[in-house]
Every structure is written in structure tokens, then in C-alpha cells.
Amino acid sequence: MHSVAQAVERLDALAATEPVAVLAHAFAEAGHELALVGGPVRDAFLGRPVTDLDFTTDATPDETLRIVEPIASATWDVGRQFGTIAARIRGEQVEITTYRSDVYDGETRKPEVAFGDTIEDDLLRRDFTVNAMALRLPQRELVDVHGGVEDLLAERLHTPQTAEVSFRDDPLRMMRAARFTAQLGFTVSDEVRQAMTDLADSIEIVSAERVRDELVKLLDTADPVPGIRLLVDTGLAERFLPELPAMRLEIDEHHHHKDVYEHSLTVLTQAIGYEAERHAGEAPDTVLRLAALLHDIGKPATRKLEPGGAVSFHHHDLVGSKLVKKRLRALRFDNDTIAAVARLVELHLRFFGYTEGAWTDSAVRRYVRDAGPLLERLHELTRSDVTTRNRRKADRLGFAYDDLEQRIAALAEQEELDSIRPDLTGDDIMRILDIRPGRAVGEAYRYLLELRMDEGPLGSDEAEARLRAWWADRDATA
Structure with a gap:
């Protein structure tokens, strides 16, 4: 945290910026109070960048509009019933809210909106003391009636x-x-x-x-x-999110020194680290972070004690994928996010088979095909899932995944792996076999796709010959 003196300097500088100064002058000329409130004041003390300009005033929403319209390039009625008017002043977007003193019914969380008379009453209804500080404008007087500075220092x-x-x-x-x-x-x-x-x-x-x-x-x-x-x-x-605390009681079969809950928090932390390395400066990847936190939520439901005291969680990836869909739907996540997180949870164990034996090129192609557009995230999730304290084991897994990524890159360069399709289209299949659209076309397409996955590009002539031979064998055994 910055010193109080430094915070005052930052607040003075913020109050002197053109958008704030113009707004403060307009409200003062109209005979109304105005104060910068909440996050901007808090962040001045913390030395954090000020990204939002939030103000509070004794002016009603209608009065606020009359004051800001002559000096604003645009205004938005973002929540007039709650007292909030937004405007663009000298290139900066601001929000101005009338003093509030709401009353809640305690059951539906719907407030009976009531406008207040004083800034002190308004600050009393805010969430935390560090967000309940204000800077009166244009006086530049700090209002801190609830010990926000003291709590910031502590x-x-x-x-x-x-x-x-x-x-x-x-x-x-x-x-x-x-x-x-x-x-x-x-x-x-x-x-x-x-x-x-x-x-x-x-x-x-x-x-x-x-x-x-x-x-x-x-x-x-x-x-x-x-x-x-x-x-x-x-x-x-x-x-x-009851599946999260449920993981505290389970012991992870790969990480005996941690329960599944602690392991999941470590995976989340490591995923954020990989995200920062590979996508520096980009927005946080919520899909990856949800997948990292929830990748093992299927373990409590699949926990089984094996002979000798071992614990197994067979198919927890598939069970976890279903649980993720159910939970994220209940939380009203969008369909794309639900599908992506569930798919990552379903696939997060796939790589560990790579360390048990050399994968064929066909297996590598299937890994990429199954991951689809989630491949990069699957890379990061899988690497993050290695939390063992055994340095030799961690190095072995890391080297194995390095090798897998190198093979994926090599195959992609050779075959444009990210758009794997059979050598023949559905129209080609119907023309060659002289058949109409139907189940047989789908079966033929899947046969050619398996060939493509197993052997790589065949070329249209070879693919046609293989298709005709497959069709003849199919008829013979029908």
C-alpha cells in the first residue's frame, strides 16, 4: 500500500484531470454535491491503476441528466430506478449515482430503492469500509467515517x-x-x-x-x-458449488501427500502460471480456470478402496464431465463455456496413457481430433495436472508431454492436422458407390476417416480403391 501522503497526491492528481474537474465544476455550479467514491479512492491508496470513475451525488437522476448533458458527448440511462446515470465526459466514461439508503426485505434480495440525503448515509450502505470512502469535489476533502484508511493499512x-x-x-x-x-x-x-x-x-x-x-x-x-x-x-x-468442498475428503491416487481439493487448487495455480507464460497480456481464460478447478470433481462419486489399501477413481473423468455440465447449467453459464469445460474434464487423463507406451501416429491424430479447438487449453491443463513432489516422476511426465507436443507439431506441419477429413467427401462416396444419402454413406465416411487417422493422407485414387474394396466386403458379409 502507498503511504497516506502518496495517496493524497494521487487523489489530487485524479481530481485535477479534465473529466473529473469539468464534472465537479458543473455540479458545483448547479448547487449540488459530488464525490468520487469507492474503488477509485481505495485504489489511490493501494497504488493500483484507477480504471473506473464512480461518483455519488445528492442530485436526483433527472437533475444529474440536466447537469451532465451539456458537458457530455453521450449519456446512458443505465439504472435510473437505482439512481445511476452514465456519461462520457472528455473521453472518459463515468457513472454518477444518487445517494442511496435502500431497505431490503431479506428474502428476495430486491431492495426498496430509497434515495438518501447525505453522503454519510450513502457510505453506510456500501459493502466494505475500504470501499466506503469518498473524495468530495471540488473541495478534495476525504470522507472516511467508517475507518476505511485504517482497514486499508491493516x-x-x-x-x-x-x-x-x-x-x-x-x-x-x-x-x-x-x-x-x-x-x-x-x-x-x-x-x-x-x-x-x-x-x-x-x-x-x-x-x-x-x-x-x-x-x-x-x-x-x-x-x-x-x-x-x-x-x-x-x-x-x-x-x-458443493462438488468443490466434497473433494476435501478424498485422497488422490497419484498424489498421496495431498487430498483432491488441495491438488485441485495447485492445478488451478499452475494453470494460471502456464496461461501467463503462453498468453501474456491477454484476458484471463475462464474456461481453463474452471476446468483446472473442477477437473477431479468426479472422484468422490467414483472412489473405491482396492485390496491392499489403495484407492482408485475409475472413470472419474467421464463422471466429472457430466457433473460439470449439471453444475455449470445450474449456475447459468453459456452453452459454449459448459461444453468446453466439460470436454476438457473428460479429456484431462488422456495424456497419461502416452507415458505408459509409445503412441502411434494414429493415436496422436486422435488426441488432436478429440481435443479440437481446445487443444492448447488441454496442453495447459494436462501440464498443470502434474503436482507430484517426486522430481524424477515430474520430469518424466514433463519430458513425455514435450515429446507429444513436438510430434503434434510435426504431424500438423505435414498434414494440416487441425482440419483432418477423409480423402473423399460424402458426395464422392455417393457417386462412387452409386447410393443415395443414408446410413451407408455415414458408415463409409467413418471408415475413410479411420483410414485417414491410421495412415495419414491416401490421395483420392487410393481412397477410392479402398472404399470400393470395403463396400464389396460389406456386401459379401451382409
Whole structure:
């Protein structure tokens, strides 16, 4: 964290920027209060980049529109019923919200929207003290009535009201606590942790979409593991992702020093590392991170004690894939994300057969074909799944995967592997065999595809000869 003096300098510099100064002057001229609030103020103290400009005011939404329209290049009515107006001022997008003092019914999480009279009342209803600080404009006066600076210095998350009242008002704040734990590197206060534990059931009244969005925000942080641990330890994860805490009791057959839960957190961390190496500067890969976290969720359902005390989890990849589909659908993820994560979970063990014996070129082609557009992610997931402390074993697996990737690259260069198709089309098959569309065409196509996978490109003449011979044998045995 930056010193208070440095934070003041950053806030002064931010207040002096043209968009903020123009907006502050306009509200002052209209006789209304305006303050920069929440994240921008917090991040000035933390030395983090300020990416959002959020303001609060005593002006009503209609009054806000009248004030900003003459100085804005565009305005958006993003949430007038909740008091929020967005505008573009001197090239910067800003959001301005009327002071709020909402009341919640405690059952449906739908607030009875009420506009407040003072900034102090508005700050009281915010989620955490570190987000409940404001900078009055144009005075540049810091408003911190709940000890936000003190909690920033202590790297602590606490609530302006009692944690129980705050979380009853909006249970999603408990998930936000987990996200900020990961994003800011803070710890929650004892009161916050206890309230999260006591009120974990209340997360069930929050819509699946809001829970999903908050989970994604957590997973997309640089190090989501501390936040995930908080969700599991307080019982929150049990309510919306029960398969995750269920893994704590299982022992992984490949990693006896860790249970499956700890192993999965390590895989997630390593996947983020590979992601950073291979895709530096790109947006977080939510699909890869979900797959890394959930790749072994099929293990509890497939756990079996073998003679001699060994533990097996046969087919946990297939079972896990089905569980992923069910859970991500319940959380309202989009179909593409569900399909991609489920497929990665289904395929995550495929590589380990490579270390047990040399794969033929045909087997390598099938690996690539089955992965399809997920091949790069499958590479990263499979490498991340190696968490053994046995250095010799880890090196052996690493070298084996290096070899597999090199073979894939070589075959791809020779055969354009990413678009494997038979040497003949369906139209070719119907013409050569003089048949109409139907099941037989599909059987012939699959036969030629298997030839292509096993032997590589044959050329149209050789493929036609093989097809005619296959068809004659088929008729003979029919």
C-alpha cells in the first residue's frame, strides 16, 4: 500500500484531470454535491491503476441528466430506478449515482430503492469500509467515517455496518469478500468470517446469474486460491458449488501427500502460471480456470478402496464431465463455456496413457481430433495436472508431454492436422458407390476417416480403391 501522503497526491492528481474537474465544476455550479467514491479512492491508496470513475451525488437522476448533458458527448440511462446515470465526459466514461439508503426485505434480495440525503448515509450502505470512502469535489476533502484508511493499512476487510446486517441486506457481499481477499490480498475480519459462516444459507436467495458472475470475477483474479479457500471454509461453496468442498475428503491416487481439493487448487495455480507464460497480456481464460478447478470433481462419486489399501477413481473423468455440465447449467453459464469445460474434464487423463507406451501416429491424430479447438487449453491443463513432489516422476511426465507436443507439431506441419477429413467427401462416396444419402454413406465416411487417422493422407485414387474394396466386403458379409 502507498503511504497516506502518496495517496493524497494521487487523489489530487485524479481530481485535477479534465473529466473529473469539468464534472465537479458543473455540479458545483448547479448547487449540488459530488464525490468520487469507492474503488477509485481505495485504489489511490493501494497504488493500483484507477480504471473506473464512480461518483455519488445528492442530485436526483433527472437533475444529474440536466447537469451532465451539456458537458457530455453521450449519456446512458443505465439504472435510473437505482439512481445511476452514465456519461462520457472528455473521453472518459463515468457513472454518477444518487445517494442511496435502500431497505431490503431479506428474502428476495430486491431492495426498496430509497434515495438518501447525505453522503454519510450513502457510505453506510456500501459493502466494505475500504470501499466506503469518498473524495468530495471540488473541495478534495476525504470522507472516511467508517475507518476505511485504517482497514486499508491493516489489509483487512470489514463492513461499515455490522457484518450480519450488511450480508442480510445483500448476501452476494459474502462472495465479494472472497473476491476482494484474492484481488487485494487482504484478510477478512473475524466478524466478517463468522457472519459468512452463519449466513451461508442466505446465498441461495441470490440469483444464479449473480452468483456465477461473482464466481467468474474471483476466478479471473491473479491468485483466486485465497478467495476459494474462504468460500469453502465458511460453507458458502457448499451452497452453490458443493462438488468443490466434497473433494476435501478424498485422497488422490497419484498424489498421496495431498487430498483432491488441495491438488485441485495447485492445478488451478499452475494453470494460471502456464496461461501467463503462453498468453501474456491477454484476458484471463475462464474456461481453463474452471476446468483446472473442477477437473477431479468426479472422484468422490467414483472412489473405491482396492485390496491392499489403495484407492482408485475409475472413470472419474467421464463422471466429472457430466457433473460439470449439471453444475455449470445450474449456475447459468453459456452453452459454449459448459461444453468446453466439460470436454476438457473428460479429456484431462488422456495424456497419461502416452507415458505408459509409445503412441502411434494414429493415436496422436486422435488426441488432436478429440481435443479440437481446445487443444492448447488441454496442453495447459494436462501440464498443470502434474503436482507430484517426486522430481524424477515430474520430469518424466514433463519430458513425455514435450515429446507429444513436438510430434503434434510435426504431424500438423505435414498434414494440416487441425482440419483432418477423409480423402473423399460424402458426395464422392455417393457417386462412387452409386447410393443415395443414408446410413451407408455415414458408415463409409467413418471408415475413410479411420483410414485417414491410421495412415495419414491416401490421395483420392487410393481412397477410392479402398472404399470400393470395403463396400464389396460389406456386401459379401451382409
